[in-house]
Amino acid sequence: MHARFAAFALGCALAVAMLDARASEPHELLGQPAPDLVARGLTGQNVRISEFRGDVVVVSFWSGSCNTCRAQLEALDRIARTYGTAGLVVLGVNLDDNPARAEKFARAQDVGFPMLVSTTKSTGREFAVDRLPMVLFLDRAGVLRVAHREFKTRDEAIYVRELRALLNE
Amino acid sequence: MHITKSLRLALMALAIITMPAFAQEPPATPAGVAPPAEIATDAGVADAPAGTLLSEPVDGAEAPAPESGEPPADTRALDETVQDLKKDVVDLNRELFVLEEELLFPANTQVAVFISMDIGEFFALDSLTLKIDNREVANYLYTPREAEALLRGGVHRVYLGNLKVGEHQLVAFFNGKGPNERDYKRGANIEFEKGVGAKYLELKITDRQRKGQPEFAIKDWE
Numbered sequence: 001m002h003a004r005f006a007a008f009a010l011g012c013a014l015a016v017a018m019l020d021a022r023a024s025e026p027h028e029l030l031g032q033p034a035p036d037l038v039a040r041g042l043t044g045q046n047v048r049i050s051e052f053r054g055d056v057v058v059v060s061f062w063s064g065s066c067n068t069c070r071a072q073l074e075a076l077d078r079i080a081r082t083y084g085t086a087g088l089v090v091l092g093v094n095l096d097d098n099p100a101r102a103e104k105f106a107r108a109q110d111v112g113f114p115m116l117v118s119t120t121k122s123t124g125r126e127f128a129v130d131r132l133p134m135v136l137f138l139d140r141a142g143v144l145r146v147a148h149r150e151f152k153t154r155d156e157a158i159y160v161r162e163l164r165a166l167l168n169e
Numbered sequence: 170m171h172i173t174k175s176l177r178l179a180l181m182a183l184a185i186i187t188m189p190a191f192a193q194e195p196p197a198t199p200a201g202v203a204p205p206a207e208i209a210t211d212a213g214v215a216d217a218p219a220g221t222l223l224s225e226p227v228d229g230a231e232a233p234a235p236e237s238g239e240p241p242a243d244t245r246a247l248d249e250t251v252q253d254l255k256k257d258v259v260d261l262n263r264e265l266f267v268l269e270e271e272l273l274f275p276a277n278t279q280v281a282v283f284i285s286m287d288i289g290e291f292f293a294l295d296s297l298t299l300k301i302d303n304r305e306v307a308n309y310l311y312t313p314r315e316a317e318a319l320l321r322g323g324v325h326r327v328y329l330g331n332l333k334v335g336e337h338q339l340v341a342f343f344n345g346k347g348p349n350e351r352d353y354k355r356g357a358n359i360e361f362e363k364g365v366g367a368k369y370l371e372l373k374i375t376d377r378q379r380k381g382q383p384e385f386a387i388k389d390w391e
Contacts, residue, residue, distance in 0.1 A: 046310040
């Protein structure tokens with residue numbers, strides 16, 4: 001029994017270590033022009049990321065089954081309301097497989113920025129989304145400059161600092 | 170006894186492996202922010218505002234303070250050189266793009282499908298799906314800005330591909346809002362002969378005023 005417990009503990013420790021190592025890996029597209037994405041918004045209009053060249057763009061990938069996604073979306077909503085007039089665009093992209101469920105989750109969030117529902121299964125792969133929530137910051141030229149995985153309460157201040165730097169460029 | 174020893178070893182391994190997980194995260198900073206690309210890419214060069222200085226200043230060179238608000242002569246010469254280089258890069262990029270297209274889509278197999286809209290009072294385009302020989306080859310979502318560009322006379326190349334010589338069939342499905350803002354989906358098809366030269370097909374959306382309905386047609390540019 002002790003041996004089983006030891007093996008279980010060792011397995012948990014290895015899993016935690018691997019997850020943590022992955023979270024700290026730099027995003028593979030960092031420093032490169034971000035892929036283009038077009039998706040339908042909840043208002044029924046299609047939105048294309050490349051049309052926002054000239055603005056700083058925040059793209060948040062999330063899913064209804066992700067626990068911290070809601071908190072991150074709320075934080076991004078606050079940031080969008082503060083810096084929206086300074087050239088900041090925030091987009092939320094739902095990656096749920098079921099479009100009807102994705103739309104239902106997106107509508108439930110009640111945020112002020114466009115929520116997009118991607119029906120293309122390759123979206124996550126194109127943007128190298130390996131964990132949810134994931135948020136990407138694109139500069140005014142469309143280059144991916146910052147990527148954050150997961151969300152903790154203290155991350156909002158970090159987002160604000162990094163976005164202010166991009167807006168001031 | 171040996172069981173307790175193995176438990177102890179497992180706990181030590183647990184502690185060693187999880188130590189980095191509990192280490193304090195360094196503040197996200199400059200390391201978390203990728204520096205801007207120093208080498209101008211094609212898009213970067215094309216999009217850089219006019220007058221952007223792309224090269225580093227020469228070491229030891231001191232720029233004299235401008236007296237009348239104009240840049241000093243050596244800086245102007247450098248700006249002009251940079252602008253010339255930028256133009257050369259843009260020209261080269263365009264030539265490379267044309268060569269790439271000719272290589273990937275040679276004229277004897279090339280087929281291109283374009284879409285154009287006229288007036289647009291009876292139909293607001295939302296998306297388009299193309300099938301050639303029953304195989305989906307293109308699926309495009311149009312944003313309001315892109316639809317507006319089409320209404321203003323723009324022509325969009327929806328598909329560029331290769332087909333062998335012979336008979337083929339193109340089917341296009343148009344989705345959008347029709348009269349009275351109702352969801353509207355229509356299809357159009359054409360059978361065409363692919364010869365040895367490049368084949369161009371145009372999807373035309375026009376307003377049929379008499380019936381108050383949009384009309385979808387496919388035109389073969391012979």
